[in-house]
Amino acid sequence: MRDYQEALAYIHGRVKSHKDATMQRMQLLMTKLGHPERQINAIHVAGTNGKGSVVAFLRNMLQAAGLTVGTFTSPFLVRFNERISVNGIPISDAEIVRLVNLVAPIVAEIDAAMPNEGPTEFEVLTAMMFAYFAEGHADVVIVEVGIGGDNDSTNVVIPQLSVITTIGYDHMQFLGNTLESIAGHKAGIIKPNTPVVIGRIEDGPRAVIEQRAEQESAPLSALTIDFNVQAKPIAGWHEQFQFSDVDGQIKDVKLNMMGDFQIDNAAVAIEAFKQFMDQRRIPFDNAVIKQGLLSTQWAGRFEKLNDQPLVIIDGAHNMPAIKEIEKNIKNYFSDREIYIILAILADKQYLPMIEVLAQLNNVHLILTEFKGPIKRAAADLSATANSVASANQIEFIDNWKEAIVSVSNQMTQDDVLLITGSLYFISDVRALFMD
Known part of the structure; x- marks a missing residue:
């Protein structure tokens, strides 16, 4: 591809989906690219709603702790490049062109081997993201699931931590018509012996996630059970709350956002942040958490x-x-x-x-x-x-x-x-x- 517009046309020109929900194409892409998905420190985030906010909260806390943070999100709000970002800054047009030219020859090989079953638009973009971050552009990469979890193209990653924000009715044509079925798909991101943090989820779908976590020997932390929040009144376009878990309380946490759901999202992000930092043995204090959350703005969410x-x-x-x-x-x-x-x-x-x-x-x-x-x-x-x-x-x-x-x-x-x-x-x- 000679320029940015050609690169975008190539990406958007790929088929959007196939009838079969399979990881075969993505696994083949990763193999031919030298398994870039194995060369990053990742946090994998799924859920019906709240993914974007949790990613934003997490990114800002990790940045406040001094880490360089990559994110993979969808959809974009202003420019396509937002989908692959470092410290909240979208990658350049030139990088989009370079990554397309890196991935396109391999996609062509798979197209030839699998006529009419080649990689989709999202699979190509996901491959570009893994290839980019495998080059070392970030200390940690927060990878947001596209749809579902188990058969999502991002699910080739082996993360340090999995996060499931909420379970609700959406994309039922792919995920099923019950909350339990939807939860089963999203629980597919849980990996063996890998901690998982979940948000405020009803008993039925939560039981499905708990069962999957038990099967994978994945330690699970759930909002309202293992960690909690208590909202406190505050004037203006803000929210304020107290967070508590086994380590104690964090008082007077403030958000520059509005809505009870953002308090829940922030709580999930705090617990995920703490667990990731403890895993990596990176010291931090509660001031980092408060600073990161207060600095978070998430365009398009109230x-x-x-x-x-x-x-x-x-x-x-x-x-x-x-x-x-x-x-x-x-x-x-x-x-x-x-x-x-x-x-x-x-x-x-x-x-x-x-x-x-x-x-x-x-x-x-x-x-x-x-x-x-x-x-x-x-x-x-x-x-x-x-x-x-x-x-x-x-x-x-x-x-x-x-x-x-x-x-x-x-x-x-x-x-x-x-x-x-x-x-x-x-x-x-x-x-x-x-x-």
Whole structure:
């Protein structure tokens, strides 16, 4: 590939998925690349929601402790390069080109040996990431799972620590229709004798994870059982809590984020950080934990873009995340009028998601559409406004930019505008506001 655009076209030109869920292609890629996945110190993070926030919290605590931290995340919010980053800085266009040229000849060999069954887009990108970090660009690499866990292309890694944030309903076409089935897939990242930290998970799916951990002789630490948090009231766009585990308490931990779910995410990250540092015998104190968490911002997760009127974006794209939005509205904005502009991908549970928000008394719901990512269409919500049972009026405006203008003309300075439904959608919105 001669330049960045050619490299991106090559990556995006790969098939998105195959009918069979197999690790064969990824294992072959790793073998032909000399097993770069075995040459990094990794923390592997799975879960329905919360992965991005846990990765961000972990990265900042590890950086505060003096480590160079690589991350592999998805999707990107502003630029593709974000997916492979070092200390939060995306790798360069030139590195994307170099890595594509490194991986492409091997992909071509596999294509020839496996006609119509060659590596997917995500497998190619994952191979690029492992090849890059095997070169020594980071002391530790936090690897975020794409979908599920057991058959995800990242699952060739043998980490120092595994993390499962939450279990909820999403990607059911791949993971099954019960929380226990979904948990079984995500528990696939648990490796023999490798510690695993899990978040606030219901009894049924947690039992599945516990069983897998026992089978693999993997020590397990669970939020609400082995470590705990207690929220403390604090004014402003913050959260404050106390963390406790077998080592004692960490008091007055502050976050520059809003939402109970972020307290849970931070707790999981703290426990994962402590266990990783203890494993590596790297000394730290609680000030490092507090500093790392307080410095963490996570774009697109209940992110404030404007103060007056208050404009918030959130990438909530499944039912568990929409329920957290509902909770935030009730907890923080019950006395204010909320205008919600919502656009969702067609393969999501968009009707139940809309119904949750439509039932809130202080919500004005505006449905819209956006151009989805390559080969993933946005839901056609034009007829949905009339099919949802709601005491509130639901409006449809097909152009999301026009929807923002329309809402802006209706709002007062005391009202709140929340734009949500898809990380891909709020990526477009964020770019508009940041221009």
